Amino acid sequence: MVEPFLGEQGWRFGDYPGADKDTLNGATWLHELYTRAAADFTGRATVPVLWDKQRNTIVNNESADILRMFNDGFGALADTRVDLYPLRLREQIDALNREIYPRLNNGVYRAGFATTQSSYQEAVADVFGMLDELESRVCAPGPLLFGEAITEADIRLFVTLVRFDLAYHGLFKCNVRMLRNYPALTAYMHHLLALPAIRQTVNVDHIKQGYYSIKSLNPNGIVPVGPDLADWPLA
Ligand SMILES: N[C@@H](CCC(=O)N[C@@H](CS)C(=O)NCC(=O)O)C(=O)O
Incomplete structure (x- = not known):
């Protein structure tokens, strides 16, 4: 877990509350791990990173891929009690991801980093159009996108919802409504936030x-x- 400040040198390991030091490689900056993996790397040093301790290199730095790898890419090490990408739902999950990613997950970034009024407005319309659609979808059958069982689509949606009122509403100017103005989506978000395994991944201070x-x-x-x-169920 890096420190939450994105400075000139990117992400840093350290002793800010809730962050970790890199006790494995002794790196101070995340970019050191990228150059350790590929000495000629000049791109952005982004999180997340999946690091292979045995081969001393980065396996993957794309969250959507890492989510699938953790689900079933580690053979016997994977916890098979939960399948976030079950065969019978794959097509529907992929279809939902194809909607939610551009309009919402990435839509908030398109709004926040827009450099013209029209591209900003287009992004904001996408964001709230998607939230409006999801508000009716999470009502039935619920409590999650595909009923009782949690899938990767829930994880991918949750990470954007939990940041919405904290960051996207203000900083990214996604301020038509707050997430808390959507009763069903708020209940959905709180349902997931109340699960200890999810709760422990959310650090409000780091997000802000x-x-x-x-x-x-x-x-x-x-x-x-x-x-x-x-x-918020943040106990
Ligand atoms: N495709 C990547 C994108 C990762 C990404 O852009 N991470 C941002 C934080 S949300 C980052 O580390 N930015 C550092 C920078 O731009 O210097 C993923 O979703 O995993």
Whole structure:
């Protein structure tokens, strides 16, 4: 877990609360791991990274791939009690991902980093159009996108929803509505957030510090005080 501030040198390992030091390779900056994996690498040093301790290299740095690898790519090491990408749902999951990724997961970024009014407005329309559709979808049958069983589509949707009011609403100007104005999606998000395995992956401070440290969008680095999370299951 890197520190939440994205500075000139990118992500750093260290002792900020909730972050880790790199006790394996002794790296301070994430980019050191990228150059360790490929000495001539000049691209962005992004998270997440799946690191192979035996071969000392990066296996993959794409979250959608890593999600599938953790699901069934590690043979006997994988926990087979949960299958996030079951055969019978694959087509439907892929179809939903194809909708949700461009319109919502990436839509908020298109809004936030837009450099023209029209591209910003187009992105915001996509974001709220998708949220409106999902609001009716998560009502039935629920509680999750495909009923009772959690799938990768839920994980991929959750990570955007949990950041919505904390970061995207303000910093990325996705402010037509807050997620908390969507009762069904809010209940859906809280249902997932209440699961200990998910709850322990969510660090509200890191989310706020991380997004609001993006200098091009927030030059003075002021981090907003709100929103009030009194109704979040964050125990
Ligand atoms: N395709 C990647 C994108 C990863 C990505 O862009 N990560 C951002 C944080 S959300 C990052 O590390 N940015 C660092 C930078 O741009 O310097 C994934 O989703 O896994």
